[in-house]
Structures are given as C-alpha cells and as structure tokens.
Amino acid sequence: DVIQNSSQHVAERLATNMIVVLGRESMKGQNLNEVSRVADKIITHPAYDALSYDNDMALLKLSSPVNFTDYIQPVCLASADSTFYTGDNNWVVGFGTTSSGGPLADTLQEVRVPIVGNNECTCAYPYLTDNMICAGLRAGGIDSCQGDSGGPMMIKTGSVWVQSGVVSFGEGCALPKFPGVYARVSNYEDWIKYHTGSSQPGFVDSMSSGVDTDLTFDCSEITTNTEPPKPYPTTHHPYPPTHHPHTTDDHSLFGSGERVISSLGLLLMSFYALVGGI
Numbered sequence: 001d002v003i004q005n006s007s008q009h010v011a012e013r014l015a016t017n018m019i020v021v022l023g024r025e026s027m028k029g030q031n032l033n034e035v036s037r038v039a040d041k042i043i044t045h046p047a048y049d050a051l052s053y054d055n056d057m058a059l060l061k062l063s064s065p066v067n068f069t070d071y072i073q074p075v076c077l078a079s080a081d082s083t084f085y086t087g088d089n090n091w092v093v094g095f096g097t098t099s100s101g102g103p104l105a106d107t108l109q110e111v112r113v114p115i116v117g118n119n120e121c122t123c124a125y126p127y128l129t130d131n132m133i134c135a136g137l138r139a140g141g142i143d144s145c146q147g148d149s150g151g152p153m154m155i156k157t158g159s160v161w162v163q164s165g166v167v168s169f170g171e172g173c174a175l176p177k178f179p180g181v182y183a184r185v186s187n188y189e190d191w192i193k194y195h196t197g198s199s200q201p202g203f204v205d206s207m208s209s210g211v212d213t214d215l216t217f218d219c220s221e222i223t224t225n226t227e228p229p230k231p232y233p234t235t236h237h238p239y240p241p242t243h244h245p246h247t248t249d250d251h252s253l254f255g256s257g258e259r260v261i262s263s264l265g266l267l268l269m270s271f272y273a274l275v276g277g278i
Contacts, residue, residue, distance in 0.1 A: 018042070020062060023071040026107050027095055033071035037062040043195055045188075054129045056168045056183045059195055075154060076162045076204040078186040085208035086117040086217075090135055090155045090164055092180075096147030100173040104147045111142050113153070116179040117214020123222055124171065124178045131187045133165045136179030138222070143174035144182075153182050157206040164206065177222055 018039035024031045041061035048055045066072060084090075093110045097103060113135035121134035128134070135153060136143050144151065144167045153165035165182025172178060189203050 018060065020060060022066060023069070024108070027104065028106050033069065035066055035072065037064060037066060039063070045191065052127045052129065053169050053181075054131055057166070057188055057191070059192070074202070075152065076157075076160050076202045077189070077192070078155075078162050078164045078206050079203040080186050080189040082162075082164070082186040082204075082206040083208045083212075084115045084133060084155070084164055084206070085210065085212040086115055086120065086214045088115040088155060088208050089113070090115060090153045092135075092144050092148065092151060092153045092167065094144065094148040094151035094167070096149075096151070097145045097173070100145060102145075111144070113137075113142055113144075113180065117212065117217060119214045119217040120219075120222070121179055121181070123219035125181060128181070131184050132168065133182050133184040134179040135165070135182065136174070138177055138179075140174045140176035140178070143170065144180045145173035155206055157204060160204065162204050162206045 019036050020039055021034055021036045023034040025033075039060040040063045041059075043059040043061070045055040045057040048057070068074065078084075089112050091110055091112055093108060095105045095108060098105060098109070114137065116134040116136060116138075118128060118130070118132070118134065121132075122128045125134075133153075144153075148167045151167045152163045153167065154161045154163050156162075163185050165185055168181050168183050170178060170180040186206075193203075
C-alpha cells in the first residue's frame with residue numbers, strides 16, 4: 001500500500017520514522033477503529049520546487065496492506081481530463097487549527113470551499129502554476145489552515161467522492177482575497193500510475209458543467225490590496241492533516257451518510273492514496 005503526501009511535508013520528516021494512521025476520529029481518547037502503518041518507502045516528486053511549492057507531491061509506501069472497513073475507505077482520484085470551474089464546491093477535512101496560529105482541532109473537521117480559478121488566484125499568488133488549484137471565498141472566512149497540510153480536498157461526482165487537491169500553502173488562513181492553494185491531483189495521474197504499477201488507484205473524470213467564468217477574469221475585478229502580495233507564501237502548512245469549523249449539510253462529506261472516521265480514511269487509503277500538501 002502507498003499513500004501520497006507533499007514533498008516538503010515528507011522531506012521535513014525523512015530523518016524520523018513516519019507513521020501513517022487511518023480511521024482516526026479524535027486526537028484524544030481511544031480510536032477503536034484506527035490502524036497504523038510505518039512508511040516503508042518515500043518517493044518525492046523529482047520536480048518539487050521548495051520556493052514556489054510547485055509539484056508538492058510525494059508517495060509513501062506502507063509497510064503492509066490495510067483492509068478497508070466501514071471506517072477506512074479509498075477515495076477516487078481526479079483524472080487528467082477532469083475540469084474544475086470557479087464556484088464548484090469542494091470539501092476539505094482534517095485536524096488543523098480553526099484560526100491562524102490557534103490550537104489543533106481535537107476532532108475531525110470539514111469545510112466546504114468553492115473553487116477559485118487560476119486566473120483569479122494568480123492575482124493573490126503571481127507565482128501560481130498549472131499544477132496548483134485554489135479554493136476559498138473572496139471575502140475570506142473559510143479555508144484550510146495550519147495542520148491541514150497533506151489533507152485532501154474532494155468533490156462529489158455522481159455517487160463517488162473524488163480527490164481534486166492536496167492542501168499545500170496559503171497566505172495566513174481564510175484571509176480575504178487569499179484563497180488556499182492545493183496541489184492539483186489531476187496533473188499527477190501519469191506520475192502516480194508510474195510509481196504504483198499494477199496497484200493503481202481509481203482515476204475518475206470529474207467534469208464541471210456550464211461555462212468557466214475564470215477564462216475571462218481580470219484582476220481589476222478585485223479591489224486592489226493595500227499591500228502587494230509577497231513573492232512567496234508566508235504561511236506554509238508544516239503539520240499533519242487538519243481542518244476547519246464542522247458543518248453538517250446534507251451535501252457535505254459527513255452529512256452524506258459517511259461516518260466521520262470514514263471520511264478521513266476515504267481520503268487516505270487506496271493501494272496508493274493521496275494525502276499530500278505541505
């Protein structure tokens with residue numbers, strides 16, 4: 001079994017034994033349905049850029065297979081043909097802080113974030129690349145945050161959940177006009193398949209409908225910031241997966257009939273599963 005993580009997130013931990021935990025719901029007390037494995041092998045993306053965080057991906061090979069249960073399930077991965085338009089609602093889950101610099105969450109959290117097209121996102125992050133995908137509200141208020149790094153961003157496609165992104169970096173947390181930035185899963189289909197061989201995860205086409213309004217977006221549509229964006233992100237995410245205020249909408253991951261624990265396992269495991277992001 002193999003899990004995907006971000007290059008920087010992994011590089012910071014190469015000197016230690018990395019333990020992968022699946023099926024955890026709470027950071028406190030017993031988690032009777034969780035299992036853990038040692039990361040036997042780490043494959044970092046060869047083109048990872050530590051300055052821009054481009055290609056923020058890595059694969060972790062687990063020491064032994066993990067059985068799927070009601071609490072640990074695989075997630076489909078967005079294929080290379082997938083499209084994500086501005087406004088498409090995605091969900092992020094994790095145990096990260098619920099405010100910038102705050103404490104990590106005790107229980108697994110989820111937050112709904114709409115996609116922000118790359119043309120608009122470049123207004124905040126001029127160094128953005130096609131290997132990145134952004135999500136959040138222009139007014140701020142919802143976002144991934146410190147400790148969510150490596151966590152997944154997912155979209156419901158038909159009856160299945162598809163992982164569209166991996167938490168990577170951002171300017172602060174939930175700031176106006178600074179969406180969160182994620183590694184774009186669909187751009188890594190060939191790379192993942194190359195390293196996973198016959199144990200390939202399920203790649204699924206996730207297609208947006210309608211017109212992509214970002215194609216004609218111009219930064220003049222956003223009120224000019226009083227301070228220009230910094231050349232590189234100042235708030236990278238150096239901790240394991242975590243996330244924001246819990247909501248229970250019928251269209252959410254938790255509200256869709258999946259158990260809370262199941263949602264984390266859903267993101268983490270397949271023979272090779274994505275959890276990347278710094």
